[in-house]
Amino acid sequence: MRQDVISGRKTAAPELARVEGSKAARVYAELRDAIISMRLRPxxxxxxxxxxxxxGVSRTPLRDxxxxxxxxxxVTVVPSDATFVNKIVVDTVVExxxxxESLELRMVALAAEFFDPALAADFELVLFRERKAAERHDNEESFMLDNSFHRLLCECAGFPHVWETIRNATGQLDRVRRQxxxxQDxxxxxxxxxxxxxxxIAGRDPDAAVRILKTHLNGNLRSLRVLLDRQPDLVELDPRSAAATLIPAT
Structure with missing residues (x-):
């Protein structure tokens, strides 16, 4: 397997610098990013x-x-065989x-209530970089900065570690977001x-912040519908599941 398939370009693992410096953490960050970006495909x-x-690691950090x-x-680990990259499972995406939604809508309300003007420059820098990435249609950079913006919301709310909780629960959803x-341009x-x-949030308007973020997050399910329509081979869907009823119609 080529190194560039795992690591992509030099900035392909956007979370890497924020992860603890252990070998297992580095390997996890690189493999996760390769799966999210579809360099490692289902x-x-x-x-x-x-x-x-x-x-360049031993088996112990890789297994961790x-x-x-x-x-x-x-991924799915098959004993005595190999590890396989999973499809995008709709039930897990919706979960x-x-x-x-449950965590981040609470975070954005708190961010608006307790907005710290000292963080305004951080938000403005992310938004500036997002605009430049959007103008280049840079998918990797746009996804990285999308995460940076939402991480800042949690920091602004006073609960920065909530972002890690969200991230750990949304691996399958992140694959939809990245695509x-x-x-969809x-x-x-x-x-x-x-x-x-x-x-x-800068205007300290929690109701507006929650309303706008809810609409923003609902876009994830619309993106899932687009993925189902355009690349159904990447997705696993049980049409009888509760999750299937939450996906918007074509």
Missing amino acids: GERLLEKELCETL AILRLAQERL GQIVR SFPL FHMQVLEEHQAIFEA
Whole structure:
């Protein structure tokens, strides 16, 4: 397996610098990003020996990383065989959406209530970089900055670690979000919605912030519908499930 498949370009693992510096954490961040971005595609077989050679680590940190990915339901480990990248499972996507809505709508209300003007420059920098990435149609950078904006919301609310809780519960949802940029040319829409959310929290208007963020997050399920329509081979859907009833119609 080529190193560039795992790591992509030099900025392909946007969360890497924020993860603890252990080998297992580094391997987890690189593999997770490769799965989210579809450089490692559903059904792809991950061989332990090959991954160890590619990533320059022993089996112990690799196995620790694979265990974390399995807990996020991004991979399936088949004993005495290999690890396989999972399809995008609709039930798990919607589950992640529910977790994210529940936590982040609370965060944005608190962010508006307790807005710290000292964070305004951080928001403005992210929004500036988002605009530049949108103008370039840079999918990797846009997705990274999307995460940076939402992480800032949690920080502004006074609960920065809530973002990690959200992230750990939304691996499958992140794959849908990442695909929304190239499939829907989503860059400017995301930027405009982020700008409106920032203006609401800077204006200390919790009701407006919650309303705008709720509409923004609902876009994830619309993106799931687009993915189902355009690339159904990537997605696993049980039409009888409760999750299937929450997906917007075509």
